Amino acid sequence: MTWHRVAAAADLDEGEAVAAEVDEHRIALCRVHGTIYAFENVCPHAFALLSDGFIEGNEIECPLHAARFDIATGECLSPPADRDLVTYAVKVEGEEVFVEIYS
Amino acid sequence: MFLRNAWYVAAIDTEISRTPLRRIFMNEPIVMYRTEAGVAVALEDRCAHRHLPLSMGKLIEGDILECLYHGLCFDTSGNCVKVPGQQTVPPGARVKAYPMVERYHWVWIWMGDPALADPDTITDFHWFDDPEWGAATRYLHVKGNWQLVVDNLLDLTHLAFVHTTTIGNRALVDAKVKVDRSPNDVTVTRWTVDAPAPPTFVKAGGFTGNVDRWQIIHFTPPSFVRLDVGATPTGTGAPEGRRVGGIQMRNLNAMTPETETTTHYFYGQAHDFDIRNPKTTEMVMEQITTAFLEDQAVFEAQQANMLQVPNAPQIDINADTGVLQARRILDRLHTEEQAALRTAAE
Numbered sequence A: 001m002t003w004h005r006v007a008a009a010a011d012l013d014e015g016e017a018v019a020a021e022v023d024e025h026r027i028a029l030c031r032v033h034g035t036i037y038a039f040e041n042v043c044p045h046a047f048a049l050l051s052d053g054f055i056e057g058n059e060i061e062c063p064l065h066a067a068r069f070d071i072a073t074g075e076c077l078s079p080p081a082d083r084d085l086v087t088y089a090v091k092v093e094g095e096e097v098f099v100e101i102y103s
Numbered sequence B: 001m002f003l004r005n006a007w008y009v010a011a012i013d014t015e016i017s018r019t020p021l022r023r024i025f026m027n028e029p030i031v032m033y034r035t036e037a038g039v040a041v042a043l044e045d046r047c048a049h050r051h052l053p054l055s056m057g058k059l060i061e062g063d064i065l066e067c068l069y070h071g072l073c074f075d076t077s078g079n080c081v082k083v084p085g086q087q088t089v090p091p092g093a094r095v096k097a098y099p100m101v102e103r104y105h106w107v108w109i110w111m112g113d114p115a116l117a118d119p120d121t122i123t124d125f126h127w128f129d130d131p132e133w134g135a136a137t138r139y140l141h142v143k144g145n146w147q148l149v150v151d152n153l154l155d156l157t158h159l160a161f162v163h164t165t166t167i168g169n170r171a172l173v174d175a176k177v178k179v180d181r182s183p184n185d186v187t188v189t190r191w192t193v194d195a196p197a198p199p200t201f202v203k204a205g206g207f208t209g210n211v212d213r214w215q216i217i218h219f220t221p222p223s224f225v226r227l228d229v230g231a232t233p234t235g236t237g238a239p240e241g242r243r244v245g246g247i248q249m250r251n252l253n254a255m256t257p258e259t260e261t262t263t264h265y266f267y268g269q270a271h272d273f274d275i276r277n278p279k280t281t282e283m284v285m286e287q288i289t290t291a292f293l294e295d296q297a298v299f300e301a302q303q304a305n306m307l308q309v310p311n312a313p314q315i316d317i318n319a320d321t322g323v324l325q326a327r328r329i330l331d332r333l334h335t336e337e338q339a340a341l342r343t344a345a346e
Helices: B145-152 B199-205 B280-309 B320-343
Strands: A001-009 A015-023 A026-031 A037-040 A054-056 A057-060 A068-070 A077-080 A090-093 A094-102 B007-012 B021-023 B028-033 B041-045 B058-060 B064-066 B081-082 B100-103 B106-110 B134-142 B177-182 B185-195 B211-220 B222-233 B246-258 B264-270
Touching: A001 A015, A001 A026, A026 A094, A026 B199, A037 A090, A068 B246, B007 B021, B007 B134, B007 B185, B007 B246, B007 B264, B021 B246, B041 B100, B134 B246, B145 B211, B145 B222, B145 B246, B145 B264, B145 B280, B145 B320, B177 B320, B185 B320, B199 B211, B199 B246, B199 B280, B211 B320, B264 B280
Parallel strands: none
Antiparallel strands: A001 A094, A015 A026, A026 A037, A054 A057, A057 A068, A068 A077, A090 A094, B007 B106, B021 B028, B028 B041, B058 B064, B100 B106, B134 B264, B177 B185, B185 B211, B211 B222, B222 B246, B246 B264
């Protein structure tokens, strides 16, 4: 497993999501109540990018068909998606955000 | 799917006169005319006697509409007031009357429960009246469902493919789109920063260098789409809210369902430059009309295929985010309206 730098902490606004890529991994980064979370960015239902979705509290809603996921745990909370999201460990060092990828 | 409890545009004000005008809204034939005092009236366009369109008749004795077939006379509230050749008017001899309000150079009609027809809920299109803007409006008949038009106006990505001669160019394809929503509206925003101006903007704004261009689309149910568009020379601060040295326009759209597969499409364009020059208004209308005729060909081909292959599956792409949010609002409002109708029936 390796830590990869994916964003500057300053680019992550509260309640907003941004997309990042590490090799073949498409990752969404999201800051909620000050904490940065990372999870797979492609909705398992119809492959929409979750970083284009709607963040409400601790949940993110897919922009197309309204599947909802827990941002912190990746848990799938409502259909039409039918599985949880992969999540990634996040660490912030100085101004830089890193995620941990198993390869 | 129709939402009935809402104001819709029935006509451009100049279309309604002392000559009865027939138009179908939500499958219901309507006849529209003006009283001698100039007030717009809308009645069911089907004589209560033998179904002839009253619009084939004529206005007599002031504001009485006389049927062409047997001369039955109807007043502005739809009541039959005379049956030629007899002393009495039979019970039930009336046609439906619809609330109408004239605003922003459009004449609005209410197809739902008249008790709910509050003119304060008419969507704001003040640019047609505003002395700070030049503006004009036109009408298109579309052989396609009204929601196809709403979808199209909420979707910015087709500009780069359908409208390459007018409002689109390839600079748009990869620009980031942001969608914001609330329970009863959707806003789609795209900024194209430091990019070449598209042909219409070069023509209207005289830009010689790159521009910062904004397209901010506001959807209001059931079928109103207002676009705030413009450009300023790049680096002059438009993304931060300072709009100087450029041009702004409002593209104003109101779709009224005729049937499930046809639509009355009222559109207009307002401009904040050279506002007193009718030639400029004509030029922006010609540009937008060119684009909308391209869209019309798309709607009609879509609808024809949808009739050819009913209920065929479709896929969604990321660019559909605004479209799907709007459709979800409309579905919810339709469910609520149907539930209220069932409650009222019980």
